[in-house]
Amino acid sequence: DAKTTQPPSMDCAEGRAANLPCNHSTISGNEYVYWYRQIHSQGPQYIIHGLKNNETNEMASLIITEDRKSSTLILPHATLRDTAVYYCIVKRGGGATNKLIFGTGTLLAVQP
Amino acid sequence: EPEVTQTPSHQVTQMGQEVILRCVPISNHLYFYWYRQILGQKVEFLVSFYNNEISEKSEIFDDQFSVERPDGSNFTLKIRSTKLEDSAMYFCASTLDRGLGTEAFFGQGTRLTVV
Secondary structure, three states: OOOOEOOOEEEEEOOOOEEEEEEOOOOOOOEEEEEEEEOOOOOOEEEEEEOOOOEEOOOOEEEEOOOOOEEEEEEOOOOHHHOEEEEEEEEEOOOOOOOOOOOOOEEEEEEO | OOOOEEEOOEEEEOOOOOEEEEEEOOOOOOEEEEEEEOOOOOEEEEEEEEOOEEEEEOOOOOOOEEEEOOOOOOEEEEEOOOOHHHOEEEEEEEEOOOOOOOOOEEOOOEEEEEO
């Protein structure tokens, strides 16, 4: 699975959009981009995933560049409860299992 | 919303003792996983389980570890003889299948403290 690079930390003001970047320059054509988050040692929580088109759900939007070498997770109106570590994971399908390989992620601190 | 439940939330055990961590995955899911997170470190994959057998395991998952699905609902992780370095949060997860686009649901974890 392709390696990802994320900034170690970011701040965001409450109510503003949080834009979390991820570089995955070695991504291959059959690999998806997934985002999970972990709030203070709780279990990781799925946010969103995509292949090449932009995706949106009730939690967030995922913008993937045309060359697929980077992506941005957007939380449109960040709240204090969005303070968490956000993980960008690139995953290839068709393997033996659906295991996830976590990196160190980005610690997003939402400030009041 | 369906959820993965884990018990106990916190377990303290003496070094050398056996521990069993329990998980109830989401009822219609077919793939089950254990991950661990040592304090301040990354979440690490331990093992995946499908159709009553291990489908993949990491090098962390040595002979001291075993997994079992003793009935139709529970999924357990056993550590036969605990070491101090086994102290960590252990997360159970489940997925409906292994295809792309499948989201994993995680439990809230069991904090294992080996003293």
